[in-house]
Amino acid sequence: MFMTEQRTYRYYDLVLAGFVTIVICSNLIGAGKVAEVEGSVSVPVSCSSRSPMCSATS
Secondary structure, X not given: OOOOOOOOOOOHHHHHHHHHHHHXXXXXXXXXXXXXXXXXXXXXXXXXXXXXXXHOOO
């Protein structure tokens, strides 16, 4: 068997701590927002020549 050197990650702890901090802060900030949906929502749809839904209307 071959012996390989173990990798050392110099900034792993710092990057991980920063990522966790950002995730926790974004959850705290986003938790105060209330999502409200009123009325109907229309979404524009683009048709292509290969789409079965659009070929029926043309």
